Amino acid sequence: xxxxxxTFQMHAPYRLKRYRFFDIGQDHYYFDDLQTExxxxxxxxxxxxxxxxxxxxxxxxxxxxxRCGIAxxxxxxxxxxxxxxxxxxxxxELATSKAVxxxxxxxxxxxxxxxxxxxxxxxxxxxxxxxxxxFDQKPxxxxxxxxxxxxxxxxxxxxxxxxxxxxxGAKHLLSWKxxxxxxxxxxxxxxxxxxxxAALSDExxxxxxxxxxxxxxxxxxxxxxQIASIxxxxxxxxxxxxxxxxxxxxxxxxxxxxFLKALPFYMIEREIGFLTPGEAAxxxxxxxxxxxPYPTTWCGESKDLSAFNGNDLQQExxxxxxxxxxxxxxxxDIALRRDWYVLQSDDHFLFMNHIDPGHTHYxxxxxxxxxxxxxxxxxLLRVEEQYPTTIENEELNALLKTINNQEKEIAHLEAxxxxxxxHAPKAEEVKAKKEEVKAKVEAKKAKVEAKKAAPKKAEAKKPAEKKVTKKKA
Amino acid sequence: xxxLMFGWEFPPHILGGLGxxxxxxxxxxxxxxxxxxxxxxPKPWGDEDQSFLKIIGANSxxxxxxxxxxxxxxxxxxxxxxxxxxxxxxxxIHYDYRRIGTDxxxxxxxxxxxxxxxxxxxxxxxAVASVLAHALDFDIIHSHDWLTYPAGVFAKHISGKPLVIHxxxxxxxxxxxxxxxxxxxxxxxxxxxxxxxxxxxxxxxxTVIEKYGINPAKVSTVHNAVEPLKDLDSFHKTPRKDKVVxxxxxxxxxxxxxxxxxxxxxxxxxxxxxxxxxxxxGDMMNKMIDLVAKRGIADRFHFPGFMRGRQVQEMLAESxxxxxxxxxxxxxxxxxxxxxxxxxxxxxxxxxxxxxxSHAIKTDYWDIDAMADAIYGIVKYPAxxxxxSELGMEEVNNIRWYDAGLKVRxxxxxxxxERR
Numbered sequence: 001x002x003x004x005x006x007t008f009q010m011h012a013p014y015r016l017k018r019y020r021f022f023d024i025g026q027d028h029y030y031f032d033d034l035q036t037e038x039x040x041x042x043x044x045x046x047x048x049x050x051x052x053x054x055x056x057x058x059x060x061x062x063x064x065x066x067r068c069g070i071a072x073x074x075x076x077x078x079x080x081x082x083x084x085x086x087x088x089x090x091x092x093e094l095a096t097s098k099a100v101x102x103x104x105x106x107x108x109x110x111x112x113x114x115x116x117x118x119x120x121x122x123x124x125x126x127x128x129x130x131x132x133x134x135f136d137q138k139p140x141x142x143x144x145x146x147x148x149x150x151x152x153x154x155x156x157x158x159x160x161x162x163x164x165x166x167x168x169g170a171k172h173l174l175s176w177k178x179x180x181x182x183x184x185x186x187x188x189x190x191x192x193x194x195x196x197x198a199a200l201s202d203e204x205x206x207x208x209x210x211x212x213x214x215x216x217x218x219x220x221x222x223x224x225x226q227i228a229s230i231x232x233x234x235x236x237x238x239x240x241x242x243x244x245x246x247x248x249x250x251x252x253x254x255x256x257x258x259f260l261k262a263l264p265f266y267m268i269e270r271e272i273g274f275l276t277p278g279e280a281a282x283x284x285x286x287x288x289x290x291x292x293p294y295p296t297t298w299c300g301e302s303k304d305l306s307a308f309n310g311n312d313l314q315q316e317x318x319x320x321x322x323x324x325x326x327x328x329x330x331x332x333d334i335a336l337r338r339d340w341y342v343l344q345s346d347d348h349f350l351f352m353n354h355i356d357p358g359h360t361h362y363x364x365x366x367x368x369x370x371x372x373x374x375x376x377x378x379x380l381l382r383v384e385e386q387y388p389t390t391i392e393n394e395e396l397n398a399l400l401k402t403i404n405n406q407e408k409e410i411a412h413l414e415a416x417x418x419x420x421x422x423h424a425p426k427a428e429e430v431k432a433k434k435e436e437v438k439a440k441v442e443a444k445k446a447k448v449e450a451k452k453a454a455p456k457k458a459e460a461k462k463p464a465e466k467k468v469t470k471k472k473a
Numbered sequence: 474x475x476x477l478m479f480g481w482e483f484p485p486h487i488l489g490g491l492g493x494x495x496x497x498x499x500x501x502x503x504x505x506x507x508x509x510x511x512x513x514x515p516k517p518w519g520d521e522d523q524s525f526l527k528i529i530g531a532n533s534x535x536x537x538x539x540x541x542x543x544x545x546x547x548x549x550x551x552x553x554x555x556x557x558x559x560x561x562x563x564x565x566i567h568y569d570y571r572r573i574g575t576d577x578x579x580x581x582x583x584x585x586x587x588x589x590x591x592x593x594x595x596x597x598x599x600a601v602a603s604v605l606a607h608a609l610d611f612d613i614i615h616s617h618d619w620l621t622y623p624a625g626v627f628a629k630h631i632s633g634k635p636l637v638i639h640x641x642x643x644x645x646x647x648x649x650x651x652x653x654x655x656x657x658x659x660x661x662x663x664x665x666x667x668x669x670x671x672x673x674x675x676x677x678x679x680t681v682i683e684k685y686g687i688n689p690a691k692v693s694t695v696h697n698a699v700e701p702l703k704d705l706d707s708f709h710k711t712p713r714k715d716k717v718v719x720x721x722x723x724x725x726x727x728x729x730x731x732x733x734x735x736x737x738x739x740x741x742x743x744x745x746x747x748x749x750x751x752x753x754x755g756d757m758m759n760k761m762i763d764l765v766a767k768r769g770i771a772d773r774f775h776f777p778g779f780m781r782g783r784q785v786q787e788m789l790a791e792s793x794x795x796x797x798x799x800x801x802x803x804x805x806x807x808x809x810x811x812x813x814x815x816x817x818x819x820x821x822x823x824x825x826x827x828x829x830x831s832h833a834i835k836t837d838y839w840d841i842d843a844m845a846d847a848i849y850g851i852v853k854y855p856a857x858x859x860x861x862s863e864l865g866m867e868e869v870n871n872i873r874w875y876d877a878g879l880k881v882r883x884x885x886x887x888x889x890x891e892r893r
Contacts, residue, residue, distance in 0.1 A: 020842055021849040022743050312863075316856030354831070354864070366834050369857060370850040377853075 002232060003275045003284075004267060005194070007069035007166070007240040008051065009143065011076050011109040012043055013345040015361070019371055024378045030339065035361075037083050044084035047247030052090040054246075054257050059099045062264045067099045067274040070243075071143040071166075074107035074127045075341060077134065088134065095135035101276035102131045103166065104139035110344035111145055111308065113153050114295065115322035122329065123341075124160060141166065141277045145346050146297040147196065147240075148305065151186045154292075158187035164281030166240065168298040169195035173290065180234035184286035192281040193290050196240045196298060200227070205245040209254035220259050224266035235284045236275060300356070313352045313369040320376060327387040330400075336382055343379060348372050474885060475509045476502075477611040477628065479602065479621035483514050483521050483528065485782065488586060489723065490697075490806050491618055491641050494673070497700050498639075498881065499526050501874030505882055513605065513624075515598060516585030519552055529554075531601040535563045535579035536570045549578060565608030570600050591620070592655060599623045606631035613637060613885050619644070619656060622663025635668040635888045639695075642673075643680050646801040649726055661685050668888050671695045671881065673804040674825025695881055696829050698874040699809035708790035708814050715748045716852040719792040719816075721780065722807055724755030729798040729821070729838045734761060736798070738768040739845035740852075747773070747852055752788055754779045790814040793858065794851045798838045799824045808833060812869040817861030819847050829872065832865040 017032035058066045070091070080087045094100040106112055107123035107130075124142075131139050141164040142157050149167035157165060169179025179195035204223075207213040215222070227237055242249070250256040267274070275283070299307045309315055321343060328340045351360040351368035362368040387396065478499070482492030495512070502508050503525035510526040517530040533553045541549075546556040563579070575581050581597045588594065602624035616625030616638045629636040643660060644652040664670055664685050670692045672678040678694050681687050702708075718740075720733045730751060737749040751761060751774070758776070765774045780788055789795060795811035795818045802824035809826065811818050812833065820827050821838035834851075836843040850857050 020846045021853075022739065022842075022845070024743075312856045312860045316854065363835065364831070366847075366850075366857065366861070369854070369860075370834075370846060373850065373854050373857075374846070 002227075002230070002234070002271075003236045003273045003280065004227065005069065005236050005238045005240075005275045005277055005280045007071055007103060007143070007238070007277055008055075008243040008246075009071040009105070009240065010048060010243045011073040011105070011345075012040060012079060013075065013109075013347040014079070014342045015039065016348070016371055016375055019374045019378075021374050021377075024374055025381055028335070028378060028382065030375045030378070031342070036079065040079050040083040043244065043248070044080065044087050046252070047244050048080075048084070048087045049090060050252065050257060051243055051246045051260075052087060052094060054260055055100070056090065056093050056097070058261055058264055059094070059097045061261075062268065064097065064099050065268060065274060066264045067101075067276050067279070069101045069103045069141065069240075069277045070094065071103040071105050073105045073109040074123075074130050075109060075345060077130055092135060095137060099276075101141060101278045102135050102137050102139055103141045103143045103277055104128060104131065104162075105143045106145055108341040108344040109145050109346055110341075111148065111305070111318070111346060111349075112322075112325075112344065113144055113148065113156070114305070115318060116325040117156065118329070119322070119325045120156070121160065124157075140164065141281065146299050146308075148295055148297045149193075150292045150295045154185035154187040154191055154193070158185065158191040162191060164192045164194055164277055166194050166196070166238075166277060167292070168296055168303055169198055169238070170296050170298075170303040172303065173292055173296050177288070177290075178234055180230065180237050181287045182236065182281060182284040183288055183290035186289060186291050189286075192286055194236070194238055194277055194280060195290075196238050198298070200237060201239050201241050204239070204256075205241045205249055208245075208250045208256055208259070218259070220262035220266050223259075224263065224270055224272070227267070227272060228270045236280045238277075238280075307353055307356065308346055308349045311352070311354060311365075313365060314349045317349060317352065317369065317372055317376065320373075320380070324380060324383050327383050327396075330396075331383065331386045333382075333386065336379075336386070339379060343376065474505075474507055474613070474882070475611040476511070476613050476615050476885070477605065477609060477634075478510060478512045478615040478617065479598075479624045479628075480512055480514050480617045481620045482585075483512065483517065485520060486518050486585065490804070493700075493806055494641060494697050494804075495617055496522075497698060497874040498877060500700070501698070501876070501878030502881060503878075504875050505878060508878075508882070511609065511611065513601070514585075515583030515594065517553075518585075529605070531598055532580055532583045533559075534601045534604055535559065535575075536566060536573065536581060536597075536600045536604055537575045537579040538563060538566055539575075539577060539579040541578060546578065562604060562608045565604040565606070567607055568600070568603060573597055573600060595620055595623055595659070599627050602628045603631055612889065615639060615881075616663065616667075617641060619660045619663060622659055622666075626663060626666045629666065635892055636666065637669045637671065637884060637888060638663050638667040640664075640670060640672045640677055640681060640803075642803040643677060643684070645680050645684055646677070646803050647727055649800055667691070668891070669693070669884055671884060673697050675828055676801075676823070676825045677803045693880075693884060695877050695884075696825070696872075697804045697806055697809075698872045698877050699806055699813060699869060700874065701870065702786070702813050705814065708786055710791055715746050716793040717748050717750060717791060718794045718796060718848055718852070719750045719752060719788060719811075720796055720798075721750075721752045721785065721788060721811075722797065724751065724753050724758045724761055726757060727800055727802070728755075729800045730755075730757055730761050731764060732798040732838055732841055732844065733796055734764050734768065734770075734774070735841045736796075736844040736848060737774060738770050739841060740848050741770050741773060744849060744852070745773075747848070749774045750777060750788070750792070751775070752777050752780050785810065786814055789816050792816050794819065794848060796844065796848070797821065797824065798836075798844060800838050802826070809869050809872065812865040815862040815866050817851050817858055817865060819844060819851075830865075830868065832861055832868045834861070 015032045015035040016030055104127045107126040112120040112123055128139055131137055140162055142162045143166045147168045179197045183193040185191040185193045208218055246256050295305050296303055309318055350358045351362050352365045354365045480495045482488055484492050484496045499510055512526050513529045513531055515531045517528050521528050543556050546559050550559055573581055583594055606628035614625050614628050614634055614636045616622050618641045622638055625636050644656045664687050672681055672694050675694050678692050681692050682689050722728045724730050740747055765771050789811045795816045797805055797808050797820045799821050804825035808818040808820050818833040820833050820835055822835050823838050827835050834847045
């Protein structure tokens, strides 16, 4: 029996406000709340809420046969909680149905995996925490930012306990292989690799309502037939797309929601089942080892990171940002740490792309760069205030360790002192005794002195004679 | 294809963008194998490059019949024209221009600049054009800027050949809305009589259509370009402690110099290590010096005066940033010249060159905050400087006069085809 694995990915960034260089050092609030709220509400109303409601319906109607994954970033969850909590409620319903797996993405949807290992681990932990807190699930599948994957990443997340990692079924990764199989990562059996079927996924995302598309119009029956026509041996077809496919890229008028709702009927009819990514990794044995020596993403033609770090502007911004990663982690300022996450979202760097900046609100890549760097300059000033850059990181760590140790030492001594003080009443007795002994000693001394005084007079001459003889010699 | 062009300036004795554009365009067109250009200017100095076109000085064209011996003509016209040519042109005199003061050869003098009696000179130029229209053989007439429109129109009426006019600027740009009625009427007549109008930017094209009421089908845009620098390696940037931000152009209302001063004051409020240069001269120069003093930034603001020839590129090469906050710029070749030597540029949305440049920072001319922010960015963030410098140079090297020349040729062909 063949299977389909649907996964819907959600992320939206905080919008930066227009931040001029003269705000640096004065204004520490970087975000345009109005625009951010506008954007989130629009996304929620047009896409997220209808999609999640549709999924809930589909699960109920198919009595749990329809299963899928959802990959949502922590930053978006924060924003939804603030501006569109009804989406969170609907997602909680998805969680209780037990037919939906919440896949972990880096908390800030950032490229921390490429620039700072500790930061990356930190974000994964935070993401796992929020998913546990909101949806009572512990994530075991990982969707890195923009489906970024390379062998180094595999080693890292296998160590962190993830069982499956998702990435793009790019030609340069697969060559002749098919994305419809489950593969094993280079990190060993514990970590499986799932690959997106780009052709079938993009057909929905980009071409669903395009009259020039060869397959137009696409309906559920046709699509199911297409899937059914794939070789029966291929165990899982991964249809992963941005959640904004439903309602934004393809607006509701195109019929995309009805299409989705109808799919389970046609699939089940043809004996095609549904799996969550975690289930796919668990149930289907790996057919081969897949290696990705260089970073692969689902972006653009080249399917790599070049859209985000290909030009000078992006590289400088990323470098300046991650140079302070360690220092930020040592800061305790809550506002600072929250800003740190938000500034890492990959969208900021996409806007600095000269050729294809996505849904940018900036007039040009240069405007995006200037705005971001002004904000970053102020951020760096705040970090500098807490941990000046004149001290090197190791030195800083060493100093901190010493301070820590000394603190421990002081704590220890204080405890001792406390314990010692507990026996305080005895001290007075001891004192009294001491006085007694002292008195006795004094008395004895006086006696000895008196005795010494008499014979001393007699011996007085001898020492003098002795001296004289010595001199002669 | 023989083109008779009427112009007013030609390098090296230029006063503004018109001369640079005239040279660049004709150079670009001359690369077409069958292009034959005759370029008329009021007063050539004799050191113009005539390797790719023929220059005729309007002050050497007789408009009143005077009898002179061959040797006398040869002696007087030494270096300018052969006696045969003089006699041939003299045969083209068909009207009575004795009311115009002429010299012993029957030629009228021109200043070669923009004097107070400009309207009179334009009339005299028209007279010269009539002689040339009778005497010369050509396929099409091409008039550059309003000063030469009457000449072009007259030549068209006489010869029956089509007229194409090139709008390098309109009085609306120059006067920021307060047009001179005489100039306006000359411009409008020229536009109406022309068979086709070429503008240097979409901005100018819109002005022509909207303010002069011309049929849009008759108006096209041919963007200017920039002459490639042969000796790029000879320009270098001296390493110095302070960054230099430069404004280079006529210090006049149209160029928005006061916005530059205000932006500079903004930047200097927050940073030091930056110096500002306003190179050029103009009617607002003294006012700017006063404004600089009033803002208290006179120690970081410099006025080097008019820059000539190579000095321009040297100044640009030494700068870290070039800014052109023009209120209304029909095209603006100077940002391209800056980008050619790797100097990042900030231009206003209200300039024609903003239509074709993507590797320059654009702001509105009145948005002082945005300009100051951009200056700060270029000065403080090395990646921004590097991107603008490298990608800008690459972009500008692909903007060539040859392509503009091809567009002009296409228009010539179209106009001639319509005639038949």
